[in-house]
Amino acid sequence: MPSSALERARALCAKLSRVYPDAHCELDFSNALELLVATILSAQCTDVQVNKVTPVVFRKYRTAYDYAEANAVAFEQDLKAIGLYRAKARNIRAACRLLVEEHEGKVPESMEELVKLPGVGRKTANVVLGNAFGQNVGVVVDTHVARLSARLGLTKLTDPKKIEPVLMKLVPQKDWTLFSHWLIFHGRRRCKAVNPDCPNCELKELCPSYPKFMKLREQRGK
Numbered sequence: 001m002p003s004s005a006l007e008r009a010r011a012l013c014a015k016l017s018r019v020y021p022d023a024h025c026e027l028d029f030s031n032a033l034e035l036l037v038a039t040i041l042s043a044q045c046t047d048v049q050v051n052k053v054t055p056v057v058f059r060k061y062r063t064a065y066d067y068a069e070a071n072a073v074a075f076e077q078d079l080k081a082i083g084l085y086r087a088k089a090r091n092i093r094a095a096c097r098l099l100v101e102e103h104e105g106k107v108p109e110s111m112e113e114l115v116k117l118p119g120v121g122r123k124t125a126n127v128v129l130g131n132a133f134g135q136n137v138g139v140v141v142d143t144h145v146a147r148l149s150a151r152l153g154l155t156k157l158t159d160p161k162k163i164e165p166v167l168m169k170l171v172p173q174k175d176w177t178l179f180s181h182w183l184i185f186h187g188r189r190r191c192k193a194v195n196p197d198c199p200n201c202e203l204k205e206l207c208p209s210y211p212k213f214m215k216l217r218e219q220r221g222k
């Protein structure tokens with residue numbers, strides 16, 4: 001078992017790259033604008049649910065101009081299967097108006113410009129930069145990344161905004177986008193919030209939480 005968080009992070013990168021060689025963003029998209037819209041829609045909503053809605057949306061609205069000029073009521077109806085759809089519809093239309101006014105309808109390729117868009121915080125910007133533009137500017141910290149970072153002993157912090165800079169110190173920059181995908185894949189498939197599958201976990205030799213969860217299982221008689 002590696003003794004420091006830095007050693008553990010490096011060992012985890014090596015292991016996770018072998019366990020999940022195909023890890024990727026699980027939102028469906030074919031360009032930066034589609035990814036921006038899908039990521040705004042994904043807040044407090046599953047990627048699966050977003051992927052059910054976006055095929056119709058992406059066929060109907062193909063450019064930032066289409067979203068900017070969309071009828072507010074009709075656009076809300078297009079998104080109504082998504083949680084918080086009214087606020088998200090408002091943000092997407094406002095963000096696309098800004099894209100039209102200041103970026104010739106294109107999604108900007110910088111953190112500084114992306115976070116000026118309504119509904120876009122650092123996390124959404126990181127998703128777009130990492131997955132649409134191949135830029136490792138930060139680490140996306142969602143609920144899976146936050147939970148696994150704690151279980152894997154990388155940090156004791158719980159605030160995603162504070163976890164991100166810790167991970168940026170521990171993980172090589174070339175792996176920042178992938179590291180998030182690796183932890184999200186592992187969190188969805190093995191290390192679930194409730195009853196993680198520690199006996200079959202590929203990371204158990206690197207995980208300081210393994211003994212604790214195994215003891216809990218024993219106590220529950222599983």
Ligand code: SF4
Nearest residue numbers: 191196198201204207
């Ligand atoms: S050993 Fe258990 S707690 Fe640790 S990463 Fe695997 S599933 Fe999660």
